[in-house]
Amino acid sequence: MDSARPVEIEPLSNRHFVHPAAAALLPPAIRLGLHPNTVSVAGLLLGLLAGLAYTRWEDPRFATLGFLLMIGWHILDGLDGKLARATGKTSPFGRFLDGIADYACFVSVYCALAFSQPQPWAAFALAVVAGVAHALQSQFYEGERATYIRRIRGIFHAEARTTAGGGPEKLYNRLEALLANRTRPFDRALATATEEERAAMLAGWQPQAARTLRRMALISANGRTLAIWVAAMLGYPVAYWIWEIVCLSLLALAGARALRQAERR
Template identity: 45%
Template sequence: MASIARDTSRDRRIEDVTNLYLIHPAARALVPVAIRLGISANAVSCIGLAIGAGAAWCFYHWQSPLLATIGFALAIVWLIADGLDGMVARATGTASPLGRVMDGICDHGVFALIYVALALSIGTVEGWLLAVGAGVAHAVQSSLYEAERARFHRRVKGDSGEAKPVRTRNPLERLYDFVAGSLDRAAARFDRALRQRPALAVAYGRRAAPAMKAMALLSANMRVLAIWLACLAGDPQLFWWWEILPLTIIAASTILWHRRVEAMTAGLHIAENQLRP
């Protein structure tokens, strides 16, 4: 079997330690296995959804520390599958807009199952209201986080975003892109500067990496960890409050930090142009 090129789609500077040393290495190790068995990226997404459903069942019994911990372990396996599907798609050249939507649906589906399981186990109106509120906050935060990550990854490669990705007419994809792209206008100034001077990518990457690293607190990995810790603490609702309040503040502050980095880097470009004779 031909060797598979190392996946370089993610910049290590902005990944958290769980991705660097557990999730991504495990997923990379499974890529040859998935290809050899003929398992498609979409099939991996569906397998991950099934594993996530198992985690949700375990979290339903969060009063048992053992089952909560098994749920956490299954959630880690789901996270590995979540990384694996994209790697398989890139390794086999089968990445597609539909696959991107399917991956997003499965990701949000796992958390929806966990939220419903926890709300059912708590069984109060307040619990359901918290679950819905946290779910909405999660959806918005995650969409914005993934959009910021995608923006960073293309920019450090010198891509100003001039070429628009292929889209389908899928309404779910359009809704996802509407939320994820809501900050495009605010970020457009730097893209225009990058288009004029691609060398800005280096300075941008160096300055933006700390903001993006901090934004990793919004990742699925950190949410899964927070769910487990809240269950062990005896109150899963603590996780929902964490999403509604602190994570919203983290999302807003890191996005503003990213915009400031863009403005500073683009401003240096403008100042240099003005100094030229």
């Protein structure tokens, strides 16, 4: 398991398939001298091809092809980070490129589904609303995961992000800080506590926080990829956007409440 991703907060699909597949590809990627950014671009290409496949979602074969291409993107998305850490080629631009690839994949699929509907512009409007919900939910989920990781590593303040993509990167970081990646009262309490007090506080907080993050796995990119395919196979891809706007938003709100309760306790 990737040391940057504690196993206790990882979705089952990452633990049992995506991360092992990425780990298996790491040695040949190193031997070939691949740059992590090259892997990110390859993942972006798979995401765009997934969108192309989903233009024919009515055919289960093309819907399944789109699903498999998105799985391939997930694997490369895991590989680029592993490769960057293994080769010492981590960079702010690499993080930004990775984030762009993530969003571009879903934008490609959303547009494909929207413009293949009987009323494409109405579907596109719904897709835009769902996309905004997606962005906010993802920023929150990934920010809370980052908070969990830094706390168990003994870092009790939000880590500043360097900018590499100009305005878009600054906006990305600002949203992340607003929704999740920030220093909270619990961090300040941990920072000023004695070593024994801190150990007791973390022991009380960590199990509940990990449990909550596991329950929020439907918000992860993996959960969305599966939900899109299921909706397409059922013949009603618009249901995915309704699921995203309503159900995943409620799940994010419930998760936020549970995480803050864990800190207060």
